[in-house]
Amino acid sequence: MEQAQAITEKVELLEERLRTLNKVMTTKAAIAQTPKELVWTLNKAKLYRYIPVVPMEERHGIPLLLVFALMNRPYILDLRPGHSFVEFLVSRGFDVYLLDWGVPGPEDKHLKFDDYALDYLPRAIRKVKSISGTEEFSMLGWCIGAILTTIYASVLPNDGLRNLILLTAPLDFGNKPDITFARWTDEKYFDVEKVLAAFGNMPGDMIDYGAKALKPVENYIGNYVKLWDNLDNPQIVEAWHAMNTWVTDNIPLAGGVFRQLIVDLYQNNRLIKGEMNVRGQRVDLGKLQANLLTVIAEGDHITPPCQSEAILSRVASRDKEIFRVSGGHIGIMAGSGAHKRTWPHIDEWLGARSSQKADSGN
């Protein structure tokens, strides 16, 4: 009798688990919940301003613009209530803006770093300045967003950028044996023109496959095993659901940018060598003079630490720092430990450099 009851309980537990599994695999989590307003648009790009929760007199004077990668949705920065970097920054008194690049269509296949860094970014920044009523601003670039912000800061060094934060920035492609993507996209094996002739833009699913194939067992098996083992833990399930919603929401990368990324950066390492040109102007990292914080994820397999270290010796910034965090490419900002390690350090570093008067090394 007892055995029959035990079996019934097991079956009920299994049924409950399957119901939870079905829910998280087939629905989208409620994400990007921090209240915001759309303040500017251009083509597919949108600029949002997060609604402040701190009285004006207690806020930092210098606004912060968040620039995420082009081939992923930026709401990883505002994943879910209680686990949102944006929410954290707003609560710490920052005037936060987020640039969402949107989804490029066939008409955007010619867009290059040149266009994003010299057309879109300066216009969005002008709007940030106009709304916040200040000539200075801070910028945080993550992944490809870090490449864009670095190009911008080097080409337009006198545009009012006071603080630049680079997260897991792929800037140096010289150490090819340690960069798996560099190996895969070597010109001997990878024909970028053939790919772009077929697709126009680089499809989101192919980018997603590339990222997951770096750690195939973890991404294709381990991730789901972890979920199965924790189906009875609502907190883990909720976190997994939110992250899975973001991970599966892939967008294409504009063809022009993809070509530059592969040919100029992965194959020829032109940015760090000072040989990259945008609109005929050389991207001279020596002109970058904003206060600089580079955050490196020690366990990053997408952007290994060696890709983010060299920039500090190339820039003209007097106030510069490297901050190393244990974790992966996304985990350092959206993982369960981010609010204890990465976020407080960024808050502390940026807060000390964000008052209206010039108070820092620059």
Added chain:
Amino acid sequence: MAEGQAGGSKPFDPLESFRGLRDIYLDTMAKAMVEAVNTESYAKASGAMLDTTLTMSAPLRDGLEKSMLQVLEQLSLPSRQDIVALAERFTNLEMCLDDMDAKLDRILGLSHPAQQGVPDETVDEPVARTTPTAKASPTRTVTAKQVSSRKPAAPPRKTAPSKKAARKNAK
């Protein structure tokens, strides 16, 4: 098993040992696969596979594109290229408008130096209703539904004229 249950700790799970074995296997496989994908031979194989796929699918793609173009022409419908050209023109127009907006801001700044750097509008800023202190956790009194295309509110400057009024004066 009996001891574990009697002690009130976690009940015996016959699958526990299986899980342990599974985790060891996955860890080993994960390390092996990370090493495997970071080799020249993997790069070469994956490059060859992609190249073959693209080469083989190219005639199909070309044929499909040509026949689609013919169908659209016969139906007097715009082709993808026409739509793309139109979208590009819209973006150029948007950029022109954005440039004009920037110039207008600059003119306003010059004609009203005191207003330079003053935000777009002069309505009260939508600070969350239950205003917390700087260090407090955020209060969700405003819902995400408030995302809209209306102009952003700005810090309160009750004495300054609104941007609309300033533009009117500038004329």
